[in-house]
């Protein structure tokens with residue numbers, strides 16, 4: 001590919017403030033250790049599995065249901081179920097932490113411990129074991145998006161929940177333990193570190209330039225596709241090769257305020273992007289994450305917080321440099337990835 | 347294990363300001379996808395490999411040597427070689443970026459691009475393909491530590507280098523592409539994001555409590571081992587199961603100021619910790635990273651920056667929650683991991 005002749009470049013993104021090193025030459029290095037990523041990471045999906053608790057007919061093997069789509073009294077079979085996670089990282093029955101202070105359980109200055117209160121839910125995206133999210137039609141993916149939004153709205157009502165992280169793992173190398181198409185959401189009693197970093201970075205850009213980091217794109221080079229409400233881009237300083245961000249074109253701070261029309265539009269674009277990644281990269285393992293504003297931020301934050309959905313194909317393993325420095329090495333320039341994805345028919 | 351009956355807890359560490367969720371129950375969840383981590387990640391190592399450029403006798407297949415140990419005129423065979431990386435992420439022959447401003451190559455407000463200048467070196471820790479770092483004796487590991495320090499001192503002389511990240515990848519699932527025992531170092535023209543976060547967090551603790559986050563441990567529960575100069579602990583809010591930090595007991599900001607005696611002492615403790623992890627976890631893939639202060643920080647930062655070495659066994663894959671939120675889920679409480687490692691004979 002042409003990019004192999006380009007020289008390295010370091011770029012800092014305007015959302016997380018991360019530096020990323022773009023180095024096409026790195027992709028030519030040899031290896032005497034086998035790659036750990038299976039060619040087809042979702043093998044295991046496909047064939048219906050008699051023991052899968054997420055399949056239609058095995059609902060009783062799951063943790064309690066929170067709601068389903070379509071909702072009763074509609075008696076037709078469910079298309080989406082939102083259920084409790086049977087092995088929750090945070091527990092809804094724990095005592096919510098008090099607003100207050102530092103110091104509880106400190107082992108050294110500045111450390112802090114709180115009881116593991118929170119909500120950990122699973123969204124079963126389809127009753128069928130052999131259907132992947134992008135096998136649904138646009139309206140089907142839109143309904144999944146609406147189910148996320150509805151559950152976030154419910155969790156928002158709980159005074160101790162500060163943030164809800166919506167995410168999807170697909171394929172073992174992306175962390176998935178279950179093959180049946182699903183996503184998850186964790187409502188946390190604290191604002192997670194990346195969210196704080198993101199808000200601080202976007203605030204700093206806004207203060208300096210008077211602009212939201214995500215409202216403007218000067219460059220058409222990184223655009224993959226556009227709909228009425230959303231742009232899909234490979235971000236200028238993408239941490240991962242072929243990473244995609246889907247961003248509302250109108251400034252909007254909270255994902256959960258999405259309406260039905262927008263959800264359908266997002267469903268359509270998300271579907272296309274997942275299909276493109278699957279086609280171009282041979283059904284890679286991937287994660288997606290929704291980045292939104294924490295609940296109850298002051299209104300002065302709203303002008304610079306702008307929600308988006310990040311899709312990350314997992315093509316290589318991160319090493320000590322990334323873990324230590326927080327800086328990523330990406331062998332594929334975003335313009336090149338965007339061009340490939342843009343020109344791909346899906 | 348006893349910890350499976352404990353309930354979840356969330357802890358925030360005082361160095362990176364990260365929240366970590368401890369959830370022993372999570373380790374019981376089922377999976378219908380195979381784990382991607384091979385049982386023995388370093389398979390490939392062991393048998394000398396005729397084509398390995400890091401082996402004795404194949405020096406001419408490597409990128410240029412920077413220095414070796416022992417240094418000429420000592421004519422005995424080399425024990426350590428520091429060489430240029432043949433596929434560097436950052437290039438020493440690129441034009442160093444100017445100190446100045448923002449705006450170069452921006453695609454949207456606040457983004458920034460600079461040419462990919464920097465240094466990317468490899469430390470070959472032994473001439474033998476079948477020797478792992480912890481197979482060396484304490485003095486041998488100490489010499490590797492001194493080689494790191496010496497190269498960092500050299501890179502520090504370059505005015506455009508702001509930070510040097512020293513790191514080691516062992517095993518394919520920890521990112522290693524080469525099996526022959528080695529580590530790497532990247533000198534960057536910017537201060538990496540995790541370093542900025544760490545300094546800000548430690549500064550905030552220092553301002554609030556007047557104490558360095560790493561000078562005091564109240565709790566003996568997390569201690570694994572101690573030498574005259576160093577403590578090895580499983581940190582109170584460890585992001586990864588069985589993560590270990592080796593911390594100088596005397597406050598010290600810069601790793602590269604380590605002297606010969608301290609390096610020998612560190613070599614001995616690092617050797618023991620790697621042997622313990624290998625024994626307890628069946629030769630797991632791992633990374634280690636040295637966290638130090640950026641070059642030329644103002645003297646007001648020195649009271650709260652304290653260097654340390656972080657060892658991270660790679661036992662599970664991170665998923666969308668961690669990538670999105672920056673918050674980790676760890677199924678093993680640090681006190682439990684520390685007790686196991688402390689009691690292990692190595």
Ligand SMILES: Nc1ncnc2c1ncn2[C@@H]1O[C@H](COP(=O)(O)OP(=O)(O)O[C@H]2O[C@H](CO)[C@@H](O)[C@H](O)[C@H]2O)[C@@H](O)[C@H]1O
Pocket residue numbers: 053061062063083084085086087088122168169174175176177178179184375376662663664665666667668675
């Ligand atoms: N019968 C049942 N009823 C209800 N829920 C059930 C169930 N059986 C299983 N579950 C839950 O279903 C979820 C499936 O989730 P994923 O496959 O996306 O990854 P998982 O959460 O296991 O871990 C990945 O994602 C997390 C979060 O990113 C990482 O911490 C981790 O390392 C990575 O492997 C699990 O959380 C499991 O607890």
Ligand SMILES: Nc1ncnc2c1ncn2[C@@H]1O[C@H](COP(=O)(O)OP(=O)(O)O[C@H]2O[C@H](CO)[C@@H](O)[C@H](O)[C@H]2O)[C@@H](O)[C@H]1O
Pocket residue numbers: 029030316317318319320321322329399407408409429430431432433434468514515520521522523524525530
């Ligand atoms: N003949 C030769 N002479 C000199 N150098 C040679 C050489 N042959 C190979 N090399 C270099 O040796 C290094 C070996 O490094 P590792 O095995 O630790 O992981 P690597 O850097 O490949 O990538 C891992 O670490 C990086 C940084 O953390 C991650 O970006 C990445 O995803 C992960 O796989 C490579 O960087 C390679 O370029």
